[in-house]
Amino acid sequence: xxxxxxxxxxxxxxxxxxxxxxxxxxxxxxxxxxxxxxxxxxxxxxxxxxxxxxxxxxxxxxxxxxxxxxxxxxxxxxxxxxxxxxxxxxxx
Numbered sequence: 001x002x003x004x005x006x007x008x009x010x011x012x013x014x015x016x017x018x019x020x021x022x023x024x025x026x027x028x029x030x031x032x033x034x035x036x037x038x039x040x041x042x043x044x045x046x047x048x049x050x051x052x053x054x055x056x057x058x059x060x061x062x063x064x065x066x067x068x069x070x071x072x073x074x075x076x077x078x079x080x081x082x083x084x085x086x087x088x089x090x091x092x
C-alpha cells in the first residue's frame with residue numbers, strides 16, 4: 001500500500017481524472033443543468049470535497065501550506081491532493 005501511496009504518478013493521474021471531471025461537469029451543468037448524470041456526479045464530488053476541508057487543514061498543518069492553497073486544492077482535487085501532501089509526495 002505504501003508503494004501506491006507514495007507514487008507521485010498515481011496521484012497525478014488521479015488529479016488529471018478530477019480535472020477532466022471538472023471540465024465535463026461544468027460543461028454539462030451549464031448546458032443542461034442537473035438533468036445530466038455527469039453534472040450530478042460533479043456536484044456530488046464538489047460537496048464531498050467541501051466536507052474534506054477540516055481533514056485537509058489537519059493533514060497539512062505541519063507542512064506550511066497556506067489556508068487559501070489548502071481550500072482551493074481541496075476543492076479541486078480533494079483527498080488526492082492533501083493525502084500525498086501530508087505524506088511528502090507533493091511539496092508545499
